[in-house]
Amino acid sequence: MSTIAQQGAAEHRMPRDHFLNAAYTIKSWLLTMDHKRVGLLYLISITFFFLIGGTFASLIRLELATPEADLMEADQYNVAFSMHGIVMIFFFLIPSIPAVFGNFIMPLMIGAKDVAFPKLNLMSWYLFIFGGTFGVLTTLLGGVDTGWTFYTPFSSTYSNSNVILAGMAAFIAGFSSILTGLNFMVTIHKMRAPGITWFKMPLFVWGMYATSLIMVLGTPVIAITLALMMVERGLHIGIFDPALGGDPVLFQHLFWFYSHPAVYIMILPGMGVISEVIAAFSRKRIFGYEFIAMSSVSIAVLGFFVWGHHLFVSGQSIYAGMVFSFITMLVAVPSAIKVFNWMATIYRGSVSYDAPMLYALGFIGLFSVGGLTGVFLAIMGLDIHMHDTYFVVAHFHYVMVGGAVTAFMAALHFWWPKISGRMYPEGWSRLAAFLIFAGFNLTFFPQFIVGYLGMPRRYHVYPEEWQLLNIMSSAGATILAAAFIVPAIYLAWSLKNGKISGPNPWRATGLEWILSSPPPEHNFPTTPIVEEEPYDYGEVIDNPVHEEEHEKEREHA
């Protein structure tokens, strides 16, 4: 079994110059044009928002431990779940893997010196922070109580909370996401090093490409939808309010036209990460490369034609519903292709149990549950009963937390040595992976049952016969919350005290691993020329920079 300790840390030294020690001033961070530093700016900001969103989640589970209202008033509870949703979706999940690892790793993977538009990239971060400021302001001024879905006419006419502020937060963050997607698409099209053809790109890059496609095509629609909602609230124009001649269901169509593909913004990059991790920790060429790559693109494209499955019981015509149901069920096919290809990759590999791999294996299981329960909801006859119950809540948490957040943790542990140049403690990292997996399942599995029993979502109080299942869920949430603190501590600790990782601690393939860790400020001194295919685990991979380092030592001597 490969372990980090056996790698022989003594062999490695920190590189003399890298992007982190290039400059130390605050200005060098806030005005950086370096995609790696922008990635880290995002990492810090989304961690902050994860903390806020997580706090609201804890409040929700605490309240639901009893069937009565004891911790919070109804209005406070409504604010808690609305802010949890808005913060987690717009300020954590959507930017999580794309903005952090897409920025940091993707240009390295394709041998580029930077993204195509570095200034725009920094501007995207500022827009994100600007939007985030509105989000924080909303929280400080008492929050918003519309749910993250902002359904009209409740949001545009009836709610007494800070709807326009929260809408602005999502609206501005949306432009950050549009510009990031645009930047990545141009980067992937135009900045690939010689030899990296489309079908030689790492699968993470394919995932980023599919994600960017959705960001570019979908986000403008949510922007205009939220803008119309805010205009209606501010000026009473009546586009969505039936009392003024509008149609409230039109809002739902426009909203889900973006927001269902947005779910794929959250999961597709995660799938890309998992493809990288599974191959690296099985030391095996990824099975069915073309199928995994194309399934990402087909999920992104199909994703634009499924929004109506959120409206089966909202007065949509039955025939429209049938089309949406059918296309939604087709999404199961590319998802299944991915899962089976990952399993075939592990088969006859050389499997290690390092933390990124534990998260990746957990991802396969949790994402499969999330995907299969999605099939229940896509079936029209079942959705009548399950729509807007806790079954839906459990389903999308399996996809978004079990899928996207688990993949984010896998990515963080996989590329942490590349980012920081240091290893984290092995035992703790495995323990945290197990705790997150266990806590997550205990939190959300009971919600499938209570959902089929009929407990509607966004309920502050509920019939007492469902308390046992809710207590299980709240207990799980406690474990989950505690489990997320562990990596925060050991990763911070590792920055100073972790063993020095060397350029390629996992002996993985891919351009990012031939650079020193942390990478130099300008990535590749010369544009690399790639001759071979990705995931070429055919022979023992040397740690090529070993020699470079020895050379450096000799130079010093």
Add this chain to the structure above:
Amino acid sequence: MNNQFQLHPEIASTIAFDVDLLYFFVVAVSIFFMALICVLIFLFAMKYRRRTEDQQAETQTHGHLGLEITWSAIPLVLMLIMFAWGVWIFFKVYQIPEGAMEYYVVGKQWMWHIQHPTGQREINEMHVPINTPVKLTMASEDVIHSFFIPAFRVKNDVIPGRYTSLTFEATKPGKYHLFCAEYCGTEHSLMIGSVYAMEPEDYQDWLGGGVADETPEEAGARLFSQLNCDTCHSDQAAARGPSLNGKFGTEEVLASGERILIDEAYIRESIVNPRIRMVAGYPSIMPTYQGQITETNIFNLISYIKSLPSTEGAQ
């Protein structure tokens, strides 16, 4: 209503069993695939674990077209079966049976108003006879709500500005949960109630015990003259508005030349926003009643207009 710990909801309507059957089929398929995935991952991860640091994979493969086709085709076929089955159930739920008892439901922040075909009114409670098809016509006074009875496996959104409907047939006497399933503001989780399914005889007794309200038609007739609808919508040849006798369910020509079916939705629009679609040949003089009439009263007016006999035969 069962207050004990449960793992599965009660089955109390004709379609509940149909829904459950499909549910258990999908559960079985899911358990099969989850077992397959988990067992294989576990086996592979154990069997092929890295024993020495330098150990390489036993083999390197690009892929296998046959396998790819297999694991695309099997899920696809299963999806098609589930899709067709689900559509079949959906049609069954939304098919409105002949001679269904028609209840009116109005959702309002944060309560349910229910009006029986015979005029009795209830708040947050609904009494229905078993083995009798029931059709709910639903409207909202304010925001979107959703009428949900888990034991019957039925739900439909209640949307302001339009009518939606829901049908079911209870099969088992008892008291069941009624929820609002679409988030509607502060007391969303208190917009709940109970559905009492009763033997038809018990239901008749319950009706007899209730306050003897006027029927919806009677209430509608009273409103029709109270609101002075009858000044214009009379049978006189010189009337300033079209006669409504026997018009329900027929087609009318609009000023724009289009034809329109006179149904609940059109009558509602003509009360709330009369100038949007005017019947040809009449001046645009009817005032809007928006905000001056409750959804319940609109229901009553519609019931009354529906009950008006055609006078053409008599003339």
Add this chain to the structure above:
Amino acid sequence: MSVSTEAAAHGHDEHAAHPEYMRHQFDDMDQQNDAASLGMWLFLLTEVMFFGGFFLGYSIYRSEYYESFVIGSQNLDVFLGGLNTVALITSSVTMAFAVRAAQLGKKNHVLIFLVLTLVLGLVFMVNKYIEYSHKLHDGLIPGYNFLWTGLGDGQTIQLFYGFYFCMTGTHGLHVLIGLVLIVWLLIRVWQDKFTTEYYAPIENFGLYWHFVDLVWIFLFPLLYLIGGLAV
């Protein structure tokens, strides 16, 4: 490892030879120009999706409340709208000439055509201002001073004006941003920042300006000419 450590075609020592307008992340000007142009096209695609939301909403309510939309439309000033259409189409032509002049490196021509484009854009904005103030005077600003005394259903006519102001307002904002960018381009041209090899900003701004023009070509008949020319 699958990577050759040899320098690619564009190696280290070539850096010094790079012109100042070439950004460090690119290997050559072709790559930079291609990237800029693709970026612009993708941006216009997001704009299409953005305006698409308006057009979708507009189409739905137009078919639902056709009569009211006709009445609302007949209250718009077709003459001013037509004048604006002519102004914008002409400005698209002058912009195309400006791009061509930049390609040929004729600085004075670039300046002249950009100024013409700027003037035509200003004509458009002035006309818009006149139109808007008439509407304000007539009490046709939805949600602010909307008062409908004529025939038809006031509420749905207000909806028409809601779309009118949202759509032309967003479009006008795009024209305004375009005018600011033209001023910026004029300064850059004046300072000789562009060459026959590097004029991508002018070319890409041209794409943007044509797009803004194109949106208006859809807006004009959809808003001003419902139910035919009724003058």
